[in-house]
Amino acid sequence: MKQLLISLAALWLLVSLGLSTSAQAQQTATTQLKSIHLFDMPAGVTEAQLSALIGELNTIIKGLGYSNAGYTLYKVEGKGADKYRYFFEGNWPNANAYQKIHDDKSFQEADKKLGTVYEKIKAVELYRRLVRVP
Numbered sequence: 001m002k003q004l005l006i007s008l009a010a011l012w013l014l015v016s017l018g019l020s021t022s023a024q025a026q027q028t029a030t031t032q033l034k035s036i037h038l039f040d041m042p043a044g045v046t047e048a049q050l051s052a053l054i055g056e057l058n059t060i061i062k063g064l065g066y067s068n069a070g071y072t073l074y075k076v077e078g079k080g081a082d083k084y085r086y087f088f089e090g091n092w093p094n095a096n097a098y099q100k101i102h103d104d105k106s107f108q109e110a111d112k113k114l115g116t117v118y119e120k121i122k123a124v125e126l127y128r129r130l131v132r133v134p
Helices: 002-027 045-064 094-104 105-122
Strands: 033-039 070-075 086-092 126-131
Touching: 002 086, 045 105, 086 094, 094 105
Parallel strands: none
Antiparallel strands: 033 086, 033 126, 070 086
16 A cells, blocks of 8 residues: 555656646747737727627637647736836747737638727727747
8 A cells, every 4th residue: 555655656756747748838839929919008998898808809819729829918007117018928938829810810800890999099009929049
């Protein structure tokens, strides 16, 4: 019985290490390419509206098999920033995945809904597309 418990503990440890390594590899993979958008919320656009549209895009991205890709919306908490109080980022495993996602018809249809909102944001945003430095 003791030998069985030791074997089970060793197996659990190996599985845990494997999952941890796999999770770490996936996390690293999602930071190969980023897009960042710094902006102030333009008139006629609300946080709730933008958040819902980003959520819809993320649902499609996950449905395409990219669970660690997509967009995240942030805002400055409290006082301390007069400009660029909002930020959303896109995280992509690599340029190929980015292209596949953005070429997908369902993504493009959802992106059209974001289009009118994003046009207002583009007028006031600071945008950068970044790659990870090795």
